[in-house]
Amino acid sequence: MQSRYSLASLTADPVSTLAEALGPDVELERPSEAVHGDYATNAALKLAGLRRMAPRELASELVALAESLPEVERAEVAGPGFVNLFLRDAWFADTLAVVLAEGDGFGGGSADPGARYQVEMVSANPTGPLHVAHARNAAYGDSVARLLEFAGNDVSREYYYNDSGGQMDRFRASVEAIRRGEEPPADGYRGDYVRELAAQIGDPVPEMLHRIEASLERFRIHFDSWERQSVVEQRLPELLPKLDTYEKDGALWARSSAYGDEEDRVLLRSGDRSPTYRAADVPYLVEKLDRGFDRAIYVLGADHHGTRNWYAAVARMLGYDPGRVEVLLYQLVHLTRGGEQARMSRRRGDIVFLDEFLDEIGVDAxxxxxxxxxxxxxxxxxxxxxxxxxxxxxxYYVQYAHARIAGILRNTDHATNDVSLAEPLAPEERELVKRLAELPAVLREATEHRGPQAIPAYAIRVADDFHRFYHEHRVLESEQEAFRLGLCRATQTVIARCLQLVGVEAPDRM
RNA sequence: GCGCCCGUAGCUCAGUGGACAGAGCGGCGGACUUCUAAUCCGCGGGUCGGAGGUUCGAAUCCUCCCGGGCGCGCCA
Incomplete structure (x- = not known):
């Protein structure tokens, strides 16, 4: 196996590049212990069975290969067959150069080719202000959307709401009752916002939606489109005949259990034959897919998990690829206030509105x-x-690292990408470079798993490494100024990216 | 009863097959004549709910059990 490893072919992921130089099946990871090198691989352990070789023997071959690479200072076999790599300073300088060259794009563009995604989220019916459970839907869905966008996909955020069902009737009836000077019905809605809407004229629904949109914009989430159930439902008559249905107890049922759903679902009620909420899902899904989205993502609370297979079942029933439908579930949010637990249930009245939540702890937190x-x-x-x-x-710990860097950069006008080394690298410098180099892998994994929680965890590590570096080393007017300035700018870019992906601001001063 | 999720440090949680299991908060003790101390350094803290199994290797995969949450509408 001849190595053709070359940093001339700058990719956005220096670690992957190094790994590829060792072979197609090699993945590098950062050992938790420094004595195990800058990077290590378990490739020999994994491949030993396939190649019918002793793991340590295979590992020796990898060591020989690794030591032939110019960036590798030395390599060793360890334990049952790990290969540990110790890298030269030149690799760190080159890696930093890659990060700086990539700039704002570092870590992005992993989707190749990109696809068209629709992320439908929040979708709370406009019967009241958003509360904290909706906020989780919004924060989670939006971060998944941001990850998909940064990976190079085209993403559209949509809000879907029921403007014609029984819930909405009760909501309107509650407002009307107050306008007549009466109490809202027992199963109606009450609260200050109902009174406020009653004080205005006309249909309270559009005003409620405006308020919801304003809350979401404040939460830094912008929707590209808003879809109404009453509009979507209009295509139901033409689609019903294409579904696998049957009559039972005077109602029309979808035979969804034959298509991967847990059970069959009622589409038209007995009696007035009016469409159920589930029925509207059918034309809505068709609309999503026909609008050209490669994939339709539904972001739903765990209390809806019983219907998670329904959407793909509809797709299957109509001959669409069910892989184009993706349901993301998230668990609920419990708020504690003064040690007392309050469940996020509108029905119980333990409501904490999103706006109140933001008033208290701020959008960033x-x-x-x-x-x-x-x-x-x-x-x-x-x-x-x-x-x-x-x-x-x-x-704030992470934001502070960003602000500190901004402070350094304010005091200099050197902005070159020259990161040549004046002296041997310190451990803090090497650790920080390795940390920055993790970003592409972190984001790739977060995107694939729809797991944005990896971003804050990683951002803390970056801030950690930076604060340690900052504490130990002077940047401006040091012998190593060129490299360290580059390191600061690269760190700032990486932190800003992480914060952007979770919708948090990256301040220059704190 | 059935289905989904969870169980990791005192608390809140990272960790979806690798080396002695990590962070934040809380507790204790240190460090500013510097580009921001909203920072850094040190100390203490664990039967990874339990039992089997698969594997060279399991918090991670499989089975069963225990405990908690959420569902199982012709509501949405």
Whole structure:
């Protein structure tokens, strides 16, 4: 195997480039212990069985290959067959040069070719203000959307709402009741916002939607389109005959259980034969796919998990590739206030509105907290703590690293990409470069797994490494100024990117 | 009863086959004549819910059990 490793072929991922030089099946990882080198691979352990060789023997071959690479200082076999690599300073300088050359694009563009995605999220019916559970939907869905965009896909965010169902009737009836000076019906809606809407004239729904949109814009989420159930439903008559359906108990049912769903679903109610909410899903899905989206993503709360297979079943029933339908579920949010737990249920009245939440802890902390946990994990946030201890919030720790760098860069006008080394690299410099080099892999994985929680975790590591570096080394007017300035600019770019992907601002001063 | 999710440090949680399991918060003790101390350094803290299994190797994959959350509407 002849190595043709060359940094002349600058890719956005220096680590992958190095790995490829060792063979197609080799993946490098960063060992937790420094004595295990800058990078290590378990390739020999994995391939030993296939090649019928002893792992350590195969590892020796990789070591020989690795040591022939100009960037490798030395390599060694360790343990059962790990290969540890120790890299020369030149690799770090070249890697930093790659990051700087890529600039804002570093870590992006991994989707090749890009595809067209629709991310439908929030989609709360406009019967009241958004609350914190909706905020998680928004924060999670929007970060997934941002990841997809940065990977090079075309992404459209859509908000879908029911403007014609029983819930909406009850909402309008509640407003009307107050306008007549009566109490809202027992199953109606109440609260200050209902009174405010009653004080205005006309249909309260559009005004409620405006308020929701304003909350979302404040939360830094912009929707490209808003879709109404009453509009979508109009195509139902032409689509019903194409579905696999049957009559039972006076209602029309979809035979969805034969297409991967858990159960059959009612499309037309017995009695007035009016369409159910599920029925509207059918023309809506057709519309999504016919509009040319390669993939339609639904972002749903875990309380909707019972219908997660319904959408793909509809696609199958109509002859579409079910792989074009993707349902993302996230668990619920519990808020604690003064030690007392409140569940996010509108029905119980324990409502904490999104706007109140933002008033208390700020947009940056709110977005950070809501995306900081994996979607499968229930989130618990102590609002008092989040607001009170905001100084110690990790989000400020990361922002501070960004602001510190901005402070350094304000004091210089050197802006070259020359990162030549004046002296041997310090451990803090090497660690930081390796950290920055992780970004492409971190984002690739976060995008593929729809797991934006990896971003804040990584951003903390970057800030960690930077603060340590900053503490140990002078940047301006040091012997190593050129390299260190480059390191600062690259770090700033990486942190800014991470924050952008989770919808958090990257301040130049704090 | 059935389905989905979760169970990792005192608390909140990272970690979807690799080396002695990590972070933040909380606790204790240190470091500013500097480009920002919203920072840094040190100390303490664990039967990865339990039991089997697969593997050279398991917090991670499989089976069963225990505990918690959420669903199982002709509501949305």
């Amino acid at each position: 709110a977005r950070w907290y809501l995306v900081n946990r994996g979607p499968d994990q229930t989130i618990e946030i102590d609002v008092d703590l989040a607001a009170e201890r905001s100084q110690k919030n990790p989000v």
